[in-house]
Amino acid sequence: MKKIIIPFFCLMLGSTSIYAQQSAAPEKIEAVQSKLTAKEVIDNYLKALGGKDKLEAIKTTVTDNTLSLQGMEVSMTTKKMGNKFKSEQSVMGQKMIQVFDGEKGYFDQMGQKMDIPADKIPELKKSQTIDALSYNPANFPTVNVEKIDGKDYNVLTSDKGKHYFDASTGLLYKSTSAEGNATIKGYLTVDGVKFPSEIEAEGNGQKVVIKTTKVVINADVTDADFK
Numbered sequence: 119m120k121k122i123i124i125p126f127f128c129l130m131l132g133s134t135s136i137y138a139q140q141s142a143a144p145e146k147i148e149a150v151q152s153k154l155t156a157k158e159v160i161d162n163y164l165k166a167l168g169g170k171d172k173l174e175a176i177k178t179t180v181t182d183n184t185l186s187l188q189g190m191e192v193s194m195t196t197k198k199m200g201n202k203f204k205s206e207q208s209v210m211g212q213k214m215i216q217v218f219d220g221e222k223g224y225f226d227q228m229g230q231k232m233d234i235p236a237d238k239i240p241e242l243k244k245s246q247t248i249d250a251l252s253y254n255p256a257n258f259p260t261v262n263v264e265k266i267d268g269k270d271y272n273v274l275t276s277d278k279g280k281h282y283f284d285a286s287t288g289l290l291y292k293s294t295s296a297e298g299n300a301t302i303k304g305y306l307t308v309d310g311v312k313f314p315s316e317i318e319a320e321g322n323g324q325k326v327v328i329k330t331t332k333v334v335i336n337a338d339v340t341d342a343d344f345k
Contacts, residue, residue, distance in 0.1 A: 149263065149273065152273075154272055155255070155261065156258040159272045159274060162288035163253070163283055164250060164251070166288035166312065167248075167289070167312045168310050170251075172309075173250060175336075176248050176336060177199065178198060178199045178247060179196075179197070179198045179334065179335055180197050180198075180338050181333050182194070182332040184331060185326055185329075186326065187324060187326040187327070188324065190210065191209075193208045194206065197343050197344075198247050199247060199343075200246060201220050201243055202218060202341075202344040203218050204218075204343050204344055212227075214226065214227040216234075221239075221243070222234070248311075253274075257276045258276050259275075259276075260274075260275050261275075262275065263285065264282065266282070269284065269286070270285040270286075271283060271284060271285055272285050279294055279295030279297075280293070289305065298320060300319040301319075303317065303318060306330060309335055311335070313330060314330060315329065316329050
């Protein structure tokens with residue numbers, strides 16, 4: 119296992135950016151222009167998650183996950199506050215930590231410490247406690263409707279990738295980019311707000327399944343966690 123693979127899958131979790139590798143032969147899909155604007159698609163998404171006011175009231179989260187990859191089970195706990203986060207993973211008795219303090223960050227894996235690559239910092243700085251709030255309609259000049267397995271999806275496209283929103287529920291279903299893809303298989307509800315409960319992602323020739331077991335809102339997080 120490459121030592122950097124787990125941290126970058128973790129960075130991808132719940133984010134609007136994908137750090138993975140996409141398969142070489144993209145599926146040919148016919149698309150038609152949506153009747154909705156990018157703002158309407160995003161507004162519907164925020165409403166489907168629980169409402170913008172509820173999302174903006176969430177200042178911190180603590181999320182417990184399990185990651186399944188290469189036949190291993192990885193336990194992970196992530197604390198978030200605005201664009202700050204700290205994630206601790208445990209695999210085969212070894213602990214791995216990644217921290218971002220809003221300006222810089224590092225990975226600490228099995229005694230080896232490594233700075234987060236500089237080209238990832240700008241995107242991390244833009245992140246929020248609830249990543250859905252980071253979507254900016256101005257970044258998506260086109261909105262198309264694409265059909266997957268008989269269902270319609272409103273697709274926001276930018277120079278960084280595509281995001282597929284279920285036309286019937288408003289919820290995000292899949293994100294893809296030149297670097298990778300991730301599919302949200304389900305959602306769980308905590309205090310009236312929906313969070314992804316299972317994500318399937320592909321990257322660097324590997325697949326990972328990320329399951330959320332618990333989310334705690336507005337508790338047990340302070341600035342000291344990100345030192």
